[in-house]
Amino acid sequence: MPAENQNTPPRRALVTGAAGGLGREVAIQLARRGCVVAVADINGEGLAETIRQIGETGAEGESIVSDFTGEGAPEAAVDKVVARWGGIDILVNNAGYGVIEPFLDATFRAWTRTLALNVTALAMACKAAGRVMREQRSGRIINITSPGSRMALPDYTAYTASKAGVDSITRAAAVALAPYGVLVNSLAPGMMDTEMQRSTEVDLARANGRDDLQAFLDERTRRIPLGRRAEIAEVAEAVVWLCLDAPKYMTAERLNMSGGLDKD
Template identity: 85%
Template sequence: MAVQLAARGCAVGVADINAEGTAETARLVRQAGAQAEEIVADLTSEGGPEAAVQRVVDRWGGIDALVNNAGYGVIEPFLDSTYKAWTRTLALNVTALAMACKAAGRVMRDQRSGRIVNITSPGSRMALPDYTAYTASKAGVDSITRALAVALAPYGVLVNSLAPGMMDTEMQRSTEVDLARINGRSGDLQAFLDERTRRIPLGRRAEISEVAEAVVWLALDAPPYMTAERLNMSGGLDKD
C-alpha cells in the first residue's frame, strides 16, 4: 500500500511496531521517488496513534489520507477464550484504530478534506467460533467506520473500509497453521489450505498488490460521494 501510494506521488508516514519492517517499507517508498517518515510505534500504547498522526502533520503540515492496516488475530476456540487474546486483539484492531481515526479525523475536519480507509475483514460478518475475538474486533471496525463517516460528512471527509479476502501474509499463515492444528489437520496442512482456497468463489487467494490497489483507489480516486462504504475485496467469499 505504501509503495503504491508513493508511486502515485504521496509522501508516506509508515507506522508499525516492527522497526525492521518500517525501515524496509520506508526504503521502498523512497525508492519509488517519494518522501517517507518512519514511525516505529506500539499503536496500542496510550497516545501512540495520536503521536503517529502528529508526526505526519508536523512534517508535512496536514494529512490527506489515513489507512488503518495494522491488525492482530489469534485462533482460539471460543469456550477456551483468554482475557489476554481478547484484550490484545481489541487494543489494536479497535482502540488503536479508533484513536488514529480520532486524531486524523480532527485534522481532516479542520482541513475540510481527507479520506480514511479502515481495513476490516469478511470475518466481521461471519460466525467463526475459533476466531471470535478477531471477528468481533472487525465488527467494531465496521461500526467505527459507519459512525465516523457520519461525524465527518459535514466536512467533506470520506470514511470507508475495505474487507480483503485471504492473503498469504504472516498473520494469515500463522492463523491457518493454528486452525489446522485445532482441526487435527497439521499433518496435511497443504491439503487443508487448498480446501480453504477452493471455498473462495474466484478459486484463488488475493494478491496483496490487488488489495493495495483497492486501498489506493479508496484513498485517492473513489468518487467524493462514496462514504460509509465497506468495499468487498474477498473474491466472493463475503456475499452479504
C-alpha cells in the same frame, strides 16, 4: 517519481501496520502515485525495509516505530505526520492482530490485545486524523476490515468481533466527518498469503486436528468463489483507489475484495 499533477502539492498519507504484508504494499503504491507516506508499525526492522522501498520510488517517507496499543500512540503518530508535512490527507488503518483460540478456551490476554489494536487504536487514529481533516475540510480514511466480521468463527472470535467493531467505527466516523467533506470507508480483503494469514491458518489447522496442512489450505482456497487467493498487490490497488480515486459521494461504504467470499 513525479507527483500526479505538478500543480497540486503531494497528498500526505499515514499507513499503519506497514512493516510488511498489505500495509507495505499500500504504502509503496501510494508513493508511486506521488504521495508522501508515513508508515507506522511495532516492527522497526520491517518498517526500515518499507522506507527503503518508498525511497526507491523517489517519494518522501517517514518511519514511525510505535506500539499502537499504547495510550496516546495513534494520536502521536498523526501528530508526527502533521509536524512534518503540515496536515494529513489519507489515513489507512491497516495494523491488525488476531490469534486462533477456541471459544471455550478464550483468554483475557488475547481478547485485550486484539481489541486494543483492532478497535481502540483504530478509533483513536480515526479521531486524531479526523480532527485535522475537519479543519482542512478534506481527507479520506480507509479502515481495513475482514469478511470474518460477519461470520461465526468460534476459533477466531476475538478477531471477528474486533472487525465487526471496525465496521461500526467506520459507519460512525463517516457520519461524524461527513459535514466536513471527509470520507470514511472500509475494505475487506479476501485471503492473502501474508505472514499473518499463514500463521493463523497453521494454528487453525492444528486447532482442528489437521496435520495435512496443504490439503487444509487447498480446501479453504476452493471455498473462494473465484477459486484463488487474493494477490496482495490487487487488494492494495483497491485500497489506493479508495484513497485517491473513489468518487467524493462515496462514504460509509464497505468494499469487498474477497473473490466472492463476502457477498453482502
